Amino acid sequence: xxxxxxxxxxxxxxxTPFGERERMLGGSAVHFALAANFFTEVKIVSSVGEDFGExxxxxxxxxxxxxxxxxxxxxxxxxFWRGSYEYDMNLATTEETRLNVLESFxxxxxxxxxxxxxxxxxxxxxxxxxxxxxxxxxxNFAGLDSxxxxxxxxxxxxxxAIGEVDCLLLNDAEIRQLTGEANLTRAARAVLEMGPKIxxxxxxxxxAALFTEEFFFAMPGFPLEDVxxxxxxxxxxxxxxxxxxxxxxxxLDEHTLRRxxxxxxxxxxFNVEEFGTERVARLTEDEIEQRLREFRQITHFEI
Amino acid sequence: xxxxxxxxxxxxxxxTPFGERERMLGGSAVHFALAANFFTEVKIVSSVGEDFGExxxxxxxxxxxxxxxxxxxxxxxxxFWRGSYEYDMNLATTEETRLNVLESFxxxxxxxxxxxxxxxxxxxxxxxxxxxxxxxxxxNFAGLDSxxxxxxxxxxxxxxAIGEVDCLLLNDAEIRQLTGEANLTRAARAVLEMGPKIxxxxxxxxxAALFTEEFFFAMPGFPLEDVxxxxxxxxxxxxxxxxxxxxxxxxLDEHTLRRxxxxxxxxxxFNVEEFGTERVARLTEDEIEQRLREFRQITHFEI
Numbered sequence: 089x090x091x092x093x094x095x096x097x098x099x100x101x102x103x104t105p106f107g108e109r110e111r112m113l114g115g116s117a118v119h120f121a122l123a124a125n126f127f128t129e130v131k132i133v134s135s136v137g138e139d140f141g142e143x144x145x146x147x148x149x150x151x152x153x154x155x156x157x158x159x160x161x162x163x164x165x166x167x168f169w170r171g172s173y174e175y176d177m178n179l180a181t182t183e184e185t186r187l188n189v190l191e192s193f194x195x196x197x198x199x200x201x202x203x204x205x206x207x208x209x210x211x212x213x214x215x216x217x218x219x220x221x222x223x224x225x226x227x228n229f230a231g232l233d234s235x236x237x238x239x240x241x242x243x244x245x246x247x248x249a250i251g252e253v254d255c256l257l258l259n260d261a262e263i264r265q266l267t268g269e270a271n272l273t274r275a276a277r278a279v280l281e282m283g284p285k286i287x288x289x290x291x292x293x294x295x296a297a298l299f300t301e302e303f304f305f306a307m308p309g310f311p312l313e314d315v316x317x318x319x320x321x322x323x324x325x326x327x328x329x330x331x332x333x334x335x336x337x338x339x340l341d342e343h344t345l346r347r348x349x350x351x352x353x354x355x356x357x358f359n360v361e362e363f364g365t366e367r368v369a370r371l372t373e374d375e376i377e378q379r380l381r382e383f384r385q386i387t388h389f390e391i
Numbered sequence: 392x393x394x395x396x397x398x399x400x401x402x403x404x405x406x407t408p409f410g411e412r413e414r415m416l417g418g419s420a421v422h423f424a425l426a427a428n429f430f431t432e433v434k435i436v437s438s439v440g441e442d443f444g445e446x447x448x449x450x451x452x453x454x455x456x457x458x459x460x461x462x463x464x465x466x467x468x469x470x471f472w473r474g475s476y477e478y479d480m481n482l483a484t485t486e487e488t489r490l491n492v493l494e495s496f497x498x499x500x501x502x503x504x505x506x507x508x509x510x511x512x513x514x515x516x517x518x519x520x521x522x523x524x525x526x527x528x529x530x531n532f533a534g535l536d537s538x539x540x541x542x543x544x545x546x547x548x549x550x551x552a553i554g555e556v557d558c559l560l561l562n563d564a565e566i567r568q569l570t571g572e573a574n575l576t577r578a579a580r581a582v583l584e585m586g587p588k589i590x591x592x593x594x595x596x597x598x599a600a601l602f603t604e605e606f607f608f609a610m611p612g613f614p615l616e617d618v619x620x621x622x623x624x625x626x627x628x629x630x631x632x633x634x635x636x637x638x639x640x641x642x643l644d645e646h647t648l649r650r651x652x653x654x655x656x657x658x659x660x661f662n663v664e665e666f667g668t669e670r671v672a673r674l675t676e677d678e679i680e681q682r683l684r685e686f687r688q689i690t691h692f693e694i
Contacts, residue, residue, distance in 0.1 A: 105573075175573035176573050177573065177574075270478035270479050270480070271480075271615075271616060271617075271618060272596070272614075273614040273615060273616045274616050277616070291597060293575070294594060294597040294598075295597075295609075295611065297611065297614070299614070303688070303689075304614045304689050305689055305690070305692075306598075306611030306612075306614075306689055306690060307611075307690075308598065308600065308609030308610075308611060309609075311575075311576040311600070311602070311607045311609075312574075312576060313574060313576045313577050313580070314574075315574060343692070346691070346692035346693075347692055347693070347694075349692070350692050380694060381694060384692065384694055385606070386606075386607050386608055386609055387608070387609060387610075387690040387691075388649070388690075388691075389608075389646070389649035389650055389652070389653050389687065390646060390649075390650070391650075391683060391684065391687055
């Protein structure tokens with residue numbers, strides 16, 4: 089099994105009430121790949137500038153993540169984001185965004201990336217997501233993430249892209265915004281009618297909820313006393329979920345989806361404990377399994 | 392076993408995007424008692440005016456709820472609240488509050504109410520909650536609810552009242568406000584240091600979370616497509632939780648608390664399906680058990 093992820097590689101400068109970091113390795117494809125990599129073989133499709141050095145690539149390749157289709161643009165600079173969080177940590181304030189090489193990014197897939205069974209279309213322009221989806225003909229399970237700017241500015245293309253994937257992963261507020269339905273359950277049903285068989289509402293500290301025509305499943309947030317930096321939590325969730333799903337493609341039933349939600353929650357909960365990729369980059373499989381058991385405990389009751 | 396609840400009996404006029412009602416039966420003690428009554432014997436301590444008629448009392452007494460200590464004030468009028476909800480249904484806008492007889496309310500307990508094993512101090516002035524707590528010497532498990540106006544205006548008395556109970560039930564935003572801690576897990580720990588052994592954070596559509604020194608437990612919200620009127624959901628939750636706890640006082644362990652959280656969630660989820668007490672007033676035990684099983688399904692995963 090293998091999993092191709094298209095998305096950003098970035099430098100993030102983040103300040104929270106608990107500290108700040110300059111130009112950390114970040115981006116949706118990075119957080120996604122580091123999480124999914126615990127479960128399956130991951131290939132990244134993206135673009136970076138000359139400022140993206142060996143040290144950054146090493147964080148990925150040293151874990152076996154395939155960066156063949158990360159294009160290095162001569163004379164270009166890597167996508168840069170500067171943001172901050174206030175005390176409640178639920179809302180990021182963007183202070184600076186420089187798209188740089190992503191402004192003219194056209195995903196270029198070699199046969200390796202094109203041949204994955206599972207696909208993650210991270211948060212980029214919807215027409216690029218559609219292009220990658222079309223190229224990956226052998227992929228028969230695709231997840232898509234997006235954000236408010238595409239809902240506002242590229243709504244029709246985004247809805248077409250959503251219609252071509254199996255699973256939409258979006259913040260609950262964005263699912264409401266996309267569908268114009270204030271009630272999340274109705275909003276999720278409206279997305280199911282657009283095409284996907286699965287809708288996952290990411291709910292920040294409250295956890296995540298999964299909707300299909302057949303069943304509903306919800307995970308609470310993990311009770312962390314120290315949330316250092318929420319950046320990338322949604323992509324870590326997607327990486328844990330889709331990584332687990334790809335690993336178990338031969339038994340893709342309700343139980344697999346439930347466990348995938350649990351693993352997504354585990355990876356997201358580790359992601360926010362430290363800045364950027366710091367925590368997930370040194371995470372172990374034992375720690376993942378231990379937290380999975382803790383997650384099961386915190387929702388378990390006997391009738 | 393029996394459960395004494397002090398709180399308001401009220402007339403509520405509510406408008407939501409799905410309809411409106413004038414002068415429905417409402418109030419914290421009403422929503423609480425109708426929920427708790429499925430599990431145990433409930434006695435209400437409150438005060439009403441002459442406008443509170445036989446029909447309203449009958450809703451309570453016909454279900455066996457003891458209204459002996461509901462004082463009827465001659466020439467007085469019953470507490471009245473008018474509020475509305477916008478499309479997102481998470482935030483009530485208060486348009487009119489007339490305390491009426493509650494302005495000079497002094498709880499008067501007969502031996503029956505005073506002798507209950509379990510006590511619910513609904514959202515009233517903290518010094519009245521303390522008075523009732525002190526009177527009920529035989530009660531060895533007490534829960535307390537409150538709200539932002541007491542946190543802002545009666546903070547010290549409220550903290551003393553909290554120090555005298557076993558379980559605090561509060562909205563998560565109010566737990567943060569009370570403790571000055573933005574992180575809910577830290578905020579809950581700060582409340583545990585005030586005295587209670589149990590802190591329950593009510594999280595609206597996201598469910599509820601329970602914190603003790605020993606364990607954490609969380610329930611998601613039920614995926615309802617039709618939320619008509621959220622008024623009283625928190626009191627229905629408290630009624631389901633404390634009613635179940637009172638019924639199982641002989642086995643008050645972690646499993647009982649977890650199941651109590653589940654029953655609280657079940658009662659709250661029914662409460663919001665229709666206006667005021669409409670849904671819970673005709674609820675059956677079979678429906679409660681059915682939804683309990685559904686709640687278990689939506690959080691259950693095998694490792």
